[in-house]
Amino acid sequence: MTVKEFAQQQSLTVAVEGDLSREIGGGYCGDLLSWVMSRAESDDCWFTVMGNVNAVAVSVLADCACIVLCENAPLDDDAKLKAEQQGVNILLSEQNAYTLAAALSKAL
Amino acid sequence: MSLITLHYDVPGDDFTRAGEASGNVKTHLKKLGFNPTVVRNVVIALYEAEINMVIHAGGGEIDVEIDPDQIRMVLTDHGPGIPDVELAMQEGYSTAPDNVRALGFGAGMGLPNIKKYTDDMQIETEIGVGTTMRLRVDVPA
Numbered sequence: 001m002t003v004k005e006f007a008q009q010q011s012l013t014v015a016v017e018g019d020l021s022r023e024i025g026g027g028y029c030g031d032l033l034s035w036v037m038s039r040a041e042s043d044d045c046w047f048t049v050m051g052n053v054n055a056v057a058v059s060v061l062a063d064c065a066c067i068v069l070c071e072n073a074p075l076d077d078d079a080k081l082k083a084e085q086q087g088v089n090i091l092l093s094e095q096n097a098y099t100l101a102a103a104l105s106k107a108l
Numbered sequence: 109m110s111l112i113t114l115h116y117d118v119p120g121d122d123f124t125r126a127g128e129a130s131g132n133v134k135t136h137l138k139k140l141g142f143n144p145t146v147v148r149n150v151v152i153a154l155y156e157a158e159i160n161m162v163i164h165a166g167g168g169e170i171d172v173e174i175d176p177d178q179i180r181m182v183l184t185d186h187g188p189g190i191p192d193v194e195l196a197m198q199e200g201y202s203t204a205p206d207n208v209r210a211l212g213f214g215a216g217m218g219l220p221n222i223k224k225y226t227d228d229m230q231i232e233t234e235i236g237v238g239t240t241m242r243l244r245v246d247v248p249a
Contacts, residue, residue, distance in 0.1 A: 034217035037152055038224065042144065050212045054159075057127030061134065061151045063144075078124050086131075 001107050003066045003089050006045065010093065010103055012068065015075050018087035024065045027104045029097040033058045040064055045104055047097040049073035056082045056090075065089065070097045110173040110180075112136060118158055120167030123211060129170050130155040136174065142247065149225040150179050150245050156218045157183045157241055163208050164188070165239065178227075179245045186238040193231055197223065 004020035006012070014020070025043030030036040031050050040046055042063040048055060051069050056079050059067050066089035069075055075090060083090050093100060114136065116129035130151045137147045154170070161168040165187025173180045190196050196203075197219050204214030223229050228244040 031212055032215040032217070033212040034156060034215050034221055037155065038217070038221050042148075052211055053124050054126060054211055054213070057131065057155065060131055061127070061148075061155050063148070082124075 001104075003045070003091070006066075006104060006107065007091050009107065010095070010100060012091040012093045014089075015069070015092050016080055016083040016088060016090040018066075018083070018089040020089060022065045022089065024104070024108065026108070027101050028064075029101050037062050047100055049097075051075040051079055051090075053079045053082050055079065056086060056088050059083075059088050060086050066091055068093055068100060070095060070100060110175050111140070112172075112174040114170075114172040114174070116170040116172075118161050118167045118170060120162060120165065122167075123162060126159050126162045127155055129158055133172055137179070140174065142179075146179070146245060146247050150181075153222045153225045153243055153245065154181055156221045157181070157243070159213060160218050161185050161187070163204055163213065168238075177247050177249075179247070181241075181243040181245075183241045183243070184238065185240075189235040189237060189239055190231065190233045191235060193233060 003022050024045045028040040028044045029047045031048050037058045040062045043065045046064045047068045051074050068091045072094050134151045165185035168185030171182045199220040200216040202214045202216035208214050226243045227246040230242040233239040
């Protein structure tokens with residue numbers, strides 16, 4: 001399933017469009033950046049409430065397919081800019097990480 | 109003589125720029141065709157060390173040497189030094205302030221992660237003088 005297909009299926013808002021055709025390989029939930037960076041897998045869809053510039057850096061370094069900001073967590077302006085520069089997909093949702101991760105698990 | 113040497117100045121207390129050096133090293137390693145595991149190990153260790161410099165030491169310098177069989181990194185700062193390295197190496201131990209924790213850091217995983225993702229890690233630290241960290245990631249044959 002691609003990032004675009006998951007976004008459409010779950011009615012996620014695309015805040016930053018990097019490469020929406022990227023395939024999602026799995027999912028990871030977490031907000032502690034060091035924890036996520038060392039455990040998230042390449043091509044994971046990362047569910048978090050961290051919408052800061054460091055989350056974008058972690059996503060790039062861990063090679064996640066996309067960031068999904070859950071429960072209407074805000075995306076900082078500098079994070080949006082950095083994501084645009086780095087081509088990081090960022091999606092927004094009012095749903096929580098559990099609901100979205102469960103949906104992704106079913107879909108994959 | 110190394111294949112490539114890279115140098116970065118890391119500004120202190122600027123979280124918006126933290127990760128630039130790690131990201132740049134990642135780009136170089138990918139272009140050179142290193143395998144994804146090696147790239148991942150290097151950038152995780154380097155990013156953690158870079159963030160530590162920003163949080164605790166007011167910035168510093170990073171030197172990276174890339175060879176076909178290993179990647180060596182030297183991170184030098186002139187911060188306060190680490191009073192108890194053994195304690196700092198314990199997962200979950202952190203002295204990061206609240207404003208840093210609010211950003212998602214300060215889980216006490218920085219140094220343990222660096223150790224986990226490198227083949228060699230040496231810390232030289234002196235209170236009031238600074239810290240030098242030497243890291244090495246080997247490339248499997």
